[in-house]
Amino acid sequence: MKTRHFYRNKALPLQIVLVVPFALQIFAAVSLVGYLSFKNGQRAVNDLAEQLIDRTTEVVDEHLKSYLSIPQTLNQINADAIRRGILDVGVDAGGLRHRQTVGKYFWDQMQAYNLTYIGIGLTTGEGLGVARYDGKTINIEDWTANPPNNVSTYATDERGNRTQVNTRWDWKNSEQSWYTEPIAANKPIWAKILVENFPSGPYIAASASRPIYDSQNRLLGMIACDIHLLKLGDFLRSLDISQSGRVFLLERNGKLIATSGTEKPFTLINQKAERLQAMDSNDPIIQNVAKHLQSFNGFESITEDTDFKLELQGKQYFVDVVPWRDKYGLDWLLVVSVPENAFMAQINANTQTAIAFCFAALIVASVMGVFTSHWIVRPILRLNRASKAMASGNLDQTVQTSPIQELNTLSNSFNYMAEQLLESFTALEKSKEELEDRVDERTTELKNTLEELQRTQSQIIQTEKMSSLGQLVAGVAHEINNPVNFIHGNLNHLQEYSQDLLAFVQLYQQYNSNPVPEIQIAAEKMDLEFLQEDLPKILSSMKVGTDRIREIVLSLRNFSRMDEAEFKSVDIHQGIDSTLMILQHRLKAKSEQSEIQVIKDYGNLPPVECYAGQLNQVFMNILVNAIDALEESHVKDTHQESKDNFSQIIIRTSVVNSTWVKVAIADNGVGISQELQQRIFDPFFTTKPIGKGTGMGMSISYQIITEKHGGKLECFSTLGKGTEFIIQIPVRRKAHL
Incomplete structure (x- = not known):
């Protein structure tokens, strides 16, 4: 009888085969998710910055339209009242008639509107105005035609009555730009921004001026309303854009009008206030943005909305410059600057959180994979130990059943085989006792029978092993087939949905060849044409992969078979x-x-x-x-x-x-x-x-x-x-x- 030699090949444990591939897949998915999360966060920064800048620009634009329309509208109302004779500003031998009445009229308007000055200057050289330079106290300024000391400033009570003379000084209408410019233009205009030095502090204002006429269309002089430009700065500071962002207004000559920073739009030289050039600002953001704008062939060359990115003090800033004009001659530049890190901090935090959750999912999945593989491998190890014991001659072996259906079937088959072998050997022992009396005469027959029995025993063991292994492979293939079929079935739906979405995008492009700029920018950033071309390829490759897995699973099942898935609609x-x-x-x-x-x-x-x-x-x-x-x-x-x-x-x-x-x-x-x-x-x-x-x-x-x-x-x-x-x-x- 030949001795059989069994050689042990180098093989991997089943637990490693079950756990490692899935762990590698999960790790790859986690890495891809983290990378895409970071890239999507960076892409979202530009979109979010544009939305914030556009919204801030809209808010400032609406405020300027509302705030700057009041002086011109009030001038028109007063000019119409003068022309119709409702407000008498004529002069006689004694000078300006109805000084008290006109003063109270302007005083009442000053109570109703957030202005700093309302007044008139006549061609005779006389005039009258109401001022609120400090934002609280209202004074009446009344002047005659001839200096010196022809202007008297009166304090007023709660009804607008003059109480006492506070100051006197010299004044000539013909020397003031707010008087000469509207007379020369013969239409409503904004006079040149003026800076004055008052005891209450520097006064920087824009004057809305227009000529006034009587009922016979004869020129009487002009009327003006002032707004204090520091109030525009107060409004800009109220905008919540970011701590290091800036919003400021410039004239075309580069001089500051208002800023959201703490800096004033003027500087004191020898105790005298002078307009501040933006490029001379102490605010590094305003200074560097202004210098960059000056490089565009001067501020006058900026005629349309301009945006760019600028590095200041080691930080990236989004900058948007919008020309702002009105029909009365204002021509300003509105500048909005927002730092990139105002958005990236939260996005980086969210990305880190997403990566942390992904790695946590990886750890949990790996631990579950280890426990699952241990749960599957443990019954197989018990079968292996029992088989080795039987091979050593200990036939009295039973294997504990498993909660897994296929392994449970294999355990029952092994127990049945062991029971049959035990019964067979028991029967042989009894036969041996009966045949001891006939040992001499039937020794040869007994040897032949024993050899035949041993061969039969080996065949039975091999047959049972192959049957159990086939059932195990079929069970494993079945378990793999379920999630693969689930993925494969859903890929068909995903392919249909993606085709529908791409068809919808193509239909939208067909009937809307000129979408709004925001959609064009978004399409360019996401590379829509490449996405439309590449997405079906990705889905096709995924389907090919699942088809290949299904083919492999089908082969395993066949192997183991013993008998045979602008005006638009808004929210x-x-x-x-x-x-x-x-x-x-x-x-x-x-x-x-x-x-x-x-x-x-x-x-x-x-x-x-x-x-x-x-x-x-x-x-x-x-x-x-x-x-x-x-x-x-x-x-x-x-x-x-x-x-x-x-x-x-x-x-x-x-x-x-x-x-x-x-x-x-x-x-x-x-x-x-x-x-x-x-x-x-x-x-x-x-x-x-x-x-x-x-x-x-x-x-x-x-x-x-x-x-x-x-x-x-x-x-x-x-x-x-x-x-x-x-x-x-x-x-x-x-x-x-």
């Missing part, structure tokens, strides 16, 4: 949320009052065809009025009373008759009386204290809703309980709008 809620984000700094708690709670009760609104920017302006005006009303209602409260009497703004949206949408904005502030509600949408009417409101916000809002959108704007209020504004606009654009 109203997005506009409201953007507006609330801008006003977030006013909603937060302050030392003197508690936080203003905003409750949003949004309905399911369809996209609405509207002028999105103008509609957002309406939301801004109404929400600012609501915040002002809430602050006014708690201005005299103690800290505890402010906490107990909480401030609240409720915003509700809904669909009306399927063709209109309604937006209701309510507050629990001081409310408005029935009498004032009748005038709430009148131009220049305001319920706010002096200097806090122009009276144009709600009038403009009413015009935007009713005329621009063909909608309705209503106000409902109860004193002491609050105010609610209700906006209703059609979902689709009407033909006559």
